[in-house]
């Protein structure tokens with residue numbers, strides 16, 4: 001850990017910050033909490049006892065990553081994850097800021113829980129946690145929470161994630177109420193009446209496996225209705241984990257008409273399809289479900305052209321209790337914080353996703369949606385940075401992950417791209433530069 005008077009020098013890194021039109025090999029000097037110099041020879045002449053120099057050949061420096069959508073399970077399900085392990089996983093994944101969904105036990109629907117999360121996470125330090133409060137009490141979908149209190153206590157958005165606000169009257173009032181406090185409303189788009197008993201995406205694979213399906217239209221009808229309500233109420237509406245080509249089409253049309261709607265996509269929906277369920281692997285059970293090739297391609301196009309604003313992990317840790325069982329008994333969700341960068345760099349390397357879009361979708365775009373301070377690479381900015389070794393290959397294994405849970409289908413796979421350093425407000429909160437890859 002560096003102390004606030006220390007000087008940290010990152011020598012000859014490829015700094016990529018599209019929000020500042022930056023993609024160049026530079027030195028970056030950090031003094032205390034602040035980036036003081038950025039330039040080709042910025043480190044020249046910087047020496048002294050308190051100077052720490054970091055040089056990782058070929059390293060790429062990004063603005064600190066921001067995740068709009070993570071489940072840290074505290075309070076109530078600490079056997080899956082807690083603030084300490086979740087924030088450690090976030091730091092190891094290169095995230096300087098993460099937003100925590102409120103579907104905890106109890107649900108974060110009050111000032112007291114939001115305050116607890118803020119105070120406890122600050123005491124832990126490292127990656128900063130930004131709580132998301134519930135839209136409705138107990139996420140039951142009926143009675144709105146006291147959003148003024150939630151915001152005052154530190155909530156950056158409201159969501160009933162895990163559940164959809166299905167009642168149109170409640171949704172209308174929720175949009176009106178949240179906009180009064182300038183809180184974005186994040187919807188988990190699922191018409192539950194259409195997904196009862198569903199185990200996976202409804203399609204040829206679900207028919208073959210004899211499993212009940214979650215049709216695309218269960219997402220699309222909510223997205224369409226909500227966009228109509230968002231236009232009417234002029235609220236800030238954000239779609240969580242968009243997964244279907246239909247939702248993408250509706251979103252694109254809404255944006256072209258200037259409606260205030262944004263969306264996120266997860267790495268797993270960009271990489272996997274329902275074919276992954278053929279072995280009944282519970283690690284691949286996730287909400288919304290893994291879809292088909294045409295959805296995956298529509299999601300990739302929409303992310304690349306900016307229709308989908310950001311990448312969010314939907315890090316959803318579960319223990320063997322919820323995953324070492326029949327598919328029908330398994331809880332949906334997969335971990336994501338520590339795999340996001342390698343998986344997304346995989347898409348960049350394949351030419352699917354422009355690097356500048358990947359960076360924007362993990363930094364500026366989510367900060368704008370949640371109203372968080374920007375993370376950026378420029379002189380005078382607070383030093384919130386992520387250093388990545390884009391060439392380092394490693395094999396995903398449970399013992400290399402900081403999260404308490406292991407529920408990911410990527411275990412055993414070799415990926416390329418590794419976070420080597422995460423810096424929050426000038427302090428190194430994750431450091432793999434000295435350890436073997």
Ligand SMILES: NC(=O)N[C@@H](CC(=O)O)C(=O)O
Nearest residue numbers: 071161162286287316332333
């Ligand atoms: N994504 C999931 O499959 N599960 C999430 C809930 C959610 O994001 O809807 C969870 O909390 O486990």
Ligand SMILES: [Zn+2]
Nearest residue numbers: 161162188240
């Ligand atoms: Zn959800």
Ligand SMILES: [Zn+2]
Nearest residue numbers: 101161162314
């Ligand atoms: Zn979620």
